[in-house]
Amino acid sequence: MATLSRRKLIEGIGVGIPLAAILADPLLARAAASELENVSISTASGKKVNAAMARPDAKKAPAVLLVHEWWGLNDQIKSVAREFANLGYLALAIDLYDGNVTANPEQARAYMQATNGDEARETVAAWGKWLLSHPTATGKAGSVGWCFGGGWSLNAALASPLDCAVVYYGRVDKKASELAPLKGPVLGHFATRDQWINKKMVDGFSMEMKKADKPFFPNWYEADHAFANPTGARYDRKDAQLAWQRTTDFFAKYLH
Numbered sequence: 001m002a003t004l005s006r007r008k009l010i011e012g013i014g015v016g017i018p019l020a021a022i023l024a025d026p027l028l029a030r031a032a033a034s035e036l037e038n039v040s041i042s043t044a045s046g047k048k049v050n051a052a053m054a055r056p057d058a059k060k061a062p063a064v065l066l067v068h069e070w071w072g073l074n075d076q077i078k079s080v081a082r083e084f085a086n087l088g089y090l091a092l093a094i095d096l097y098d099g100n101v102t103a104n105p106e107q108a109r110a111y112m113q114a115t116n117g118d119e120a121r122e123t124v125a126a127w128g129k130w131l132l133s134h135p136t137a138t139g140k141a142g143s144v145g146w147c148f149g150g151g152w153s154l155n156a157a158l159a160s161p162l163d164c165a166v167v168y169y170g171r172v173d174k175k176a177s178e179l180a181p182l183k184g185p186v187l188g189h190f191a192t193r194d195q196w197i198n199k200k201m202v203d204g205f206s207m208e209m210k211k212a213d214k215p216f217f218p219n220w221y222e223a224d225h226a227f228a229n230p231t232g233a234r235y236d237r238k239d240a241q242l243a244w245q246r247t248t249d250f251f252a253k254y255l256h
Contacts, residue, residue, distance in 0.1 A: 019083045020240065023076045024230035033078035036093070041130055043122040051094040051127060052078050054085035055136070062255035063131040063141035065156055066093040067124070067149030069229070070108040072101035076231060077149075087248060089255070090137050094127050096120050096152060112148050121159055124152060128160025140255045142184075144247060145170055147226060150197075157182055164254040166247050169197045169225050173204065176211035185215035187250045189243040194225040219246060 022028040036052040043049055052073065064084045068077045073095040084091035097111050124143075131141045142164040145153030150170015157165035158174075164184040169191055186209070190202050202218055209216040221239040226232050228240040 029075035033075035054091040063090040065143040067145030067152040070112040070148040072097040124156035125159035179212040188218040191223040
């Protein structure tokens with residue numbers, strides 16, 4: 001009976017349950033996440049790192065690298081990877097927390113603060129290189145991340161020659177001299193009521209991107225931090241849908 005229920009859930013996801021509904025429902029998110037394939041590689045320094053991959057129907061496809069929020073690589077992020085696969089991308093949700101996942105904000109903050117920057121940069125670089133050369137990929141790849149992962153989406157595009165990057169309310173406090181490695185444009189989604197990733201930071205980043213002669217497309221929403229997460233109290237459905245449409249349009253333009 002449990003197997004049948006799970007099968008029905010997966011079949012339902014495949015016939016058009018909206019992504020937001022999947023993300024908001026733990027059972028649906030778990031069912032979607034269960035469809036992903038676990039993969040592992042080693043970084044340049046020899047550390048084993050893990051990720052979850054969703055494959056599209058196409059034999060060859062552009063790739064998207066996903067970086068999780070401060071909660072860790074949970075079912076919601078894996079569900080988004082599955083949605084990208086449904087849209088025709090080879091989707092890889094990487095893990096920067098060595099398997100740690102939480103729903104507790106204090107624990108999430110501790111995990112984020114304990115992240116070793118050098119190790120994380122090696123990790124995103126290794127996965128970027130792996131995706132770009134994957135035998136079922138077209139050789140084009142972009143990154144996307146949320147909150148903690150938003151900043152690391154940008155770092156991933158700096159660490160390997162990704163074709164573009166999407167940042168959902170993530171740290172973008174970079175200088176022009178650091179932005180030289182960017183191969184392609186950056187799309188940003190930011191919230192007017194966000195006290196952390198605020199207008200001062202984003203405007204500063206915009207100026208630095210201009211100095212570096214790199215394309216940057218910031219979008220502002222009358223919302224708060226984490227407005228795109230249906231599991232949180234600050235979720236804004238209309239703005240989340242608009243940001244998602246802009247993200248998929250951006251990837252369609254720069255990865256095809």
